Amino acid sequence: MITLAAVIDQFQSDFLSEYQSRLRSNQISALHAMKSCRTQLSPVMQVNCADCDYQTFVPHSCGQRNCPHCQHHESQQWIERQVQKQVPADYFMNTFTLPAQLRSLARQHPRLLYSMMFDCAWATLQSFSKNDKQLQGDAGAIAVLHTHSRELNYHPHIHVIMPAAIVDKIKKLWRTKEGKYLFHHKALAKVFRAKMLARMNEEKLPFPKAIPEKWVVDCKFVGAGDKALIYLGRYLYRGVIREQDILSCQNGKVTYRYQDSKTKRYQTKTVSGAKFLWLVLQHVLPKGFRRARNYGFLHPNSKGVIKLIHSLLKFDPTKILRALKVRPAFSCKCCGGAMVVGRRQIPRVEIMFQPLPT
Structure with missing residues (x-):
């Protein structure tokens, strides 16, 4: 599966050179956050098994509400x-x-x-x-x-x-x-x-x-x-596109699919990498703006x-x-026990000597 972070990493420079003048500060922040989501650039959290001594480090999600990789x-x-x-x-x-x-x-x-x-x-x-x-x-x-x-x-x-x-x-x-x-x-x-x-x-x-x-x-x-x-x-x-709908990323272009609202059939569209990033980032809402509200x-x-x-x-x-899917538990690779978060937002530099899960 092609991640949005990988698309950003490949086309960020082209995107900024073409669309920099049209971007707001919150859109640039969203770009940088999604680029590092669960990658080698992101901080990690330490998780410990409640039943044995096994512990490991897991990359943090970016927490950006427009990111399709988390939330x-x-x-x-x-x-x-x-x-x-x-x-x-x-x-x-x-x-x-x-x-x-x-x-x-x-x-x-x-x-x-x-x-x-x-x-x-x-x-x-x-x-x-x-x-x-x-x-x-x-x-x-x-x-x-x-x-x-x-x-x-x-x-x-x-x-x-x-x-x-x-x-x-x-x-x-x-x-x-x-x-x-x-x-x-x-x-x-x-x-x-x-x-x-x-x-x-x-x-x-x-x-x-x-x-x-x-x-x-x-x-x-x-x-x-x-x-x-x-x-x-x-x-x-989860943002405006699912990562499984990003079909290809090559020759400077991105191909993605979407479901036609009338026929309910999937269609594909191919655009330049910079254009694709603009299609995604133009929907970033103003900072702090609530897109879901309850009334009466x-x-x-x-x-x-x-x-x-x-x-x-x-x-x-x-x-x-009861019919909703329950979030799967994070289990221990050694004994199958429940994993508990110990520390959050640990800089990578602190754990460089320890192996990270792929």
């Missing part, structure tokens, strides 16, 4: 947290897409535009929930920002997973809406567009010459919601409400957790 444990933890908040209701995935005419503005002001997308998407869904004849209350939602298409092009959009259910705080009622229809996607798009343009006006952002009248919002039924959460969670902390009664501050709903409706979300 698997963080992804699993996020999925578990969200599944524990599941409620007995039909779930829907609403996808709010930023039109192409505004994407250059998003590149210039990513933190502001992405925050606006989150705020306006949630405000739109909250208003529809309060005005819906069957719901008429406060909704709950889990929103995740994606900035890439399957082909790795720049395509900012927000997935919002929400149950067709509300909490009526005044009457203290729990209401649900049954069926595979939640809200009309064209109506959602109109309100989302109006809210985004109003915020742009408030922030005094320059309007492009042509803003489309019709924006795209998709509203899709996703059953109990667990599969949609697992899908989003798996791509939340699914907010972390509403744990008491969730527990009450589970108790009153006798709903146990842990049944779904």
Whole structure:
């Protein structure tokens, strides 16, 4: 398998000479972090067997949230947290897409535009929930920002997973809406567009010459919601491409594959090494920006409400957790016992006299 670190090592100089002027400081930091991920350049941690005297040193992962080589444990933890908040209701995935005419503005002001997308998407869904004849209350939602298409092009959009259910705080009622229809996607798009343009006006952002009248919002039924959460969670902390999808790296070019969203078949694309690194690094988010957010009664501050709903409706979300794959334990090569981390972030120079595992 070709690692992203190996691609960076081979094409970093070409990439920087061509794209240096377009890079932000956090993108350069991400480049250097992913280059050293679990390589001879990274620090190591000492692990000891709990049952025998065996010890070894393991290369550290870089911890960069755009790195496809690590962050698997963080992804699993996020999925578990969200599944524990599941409620007995039909779930829907609403996808709010930023039109192409505004994407250059998003590149210039990513933190502001992405925050606006989150705020306006949630405000739109909250208003529809309060005005819906069957719901008429406060909704709950889990929103995740994606900035890439399957082909790795720049395509900012927000997935919002929400149950067709509300909490009526005044009457203290729990209401649900049954069926595979939640809200009309064209109506959602109109309100989302109006809210985004109003915020742009408030922030005094320059309007492009042509803003489309019709924006795209998709509203899709996703059953109990667990599969949609697992899908989003798996791509939340692992960057924009899996390393097994990097097929070749030779003659100054990189070939990778992606799944076509319409045909569901895999397609391949070949670009220069520098171009490939730009396709990956253009999706690095501003430092500290949260790309996953919870709203309404699914907010972390509403744990008491969730527990009450589970108790009153006798709903146990842990049944779904049992079906998730458990993270494999790090076992001892000598006796098979559990390995325990002793020290972290040890510089390579301290253990150069000891052999490292390949």
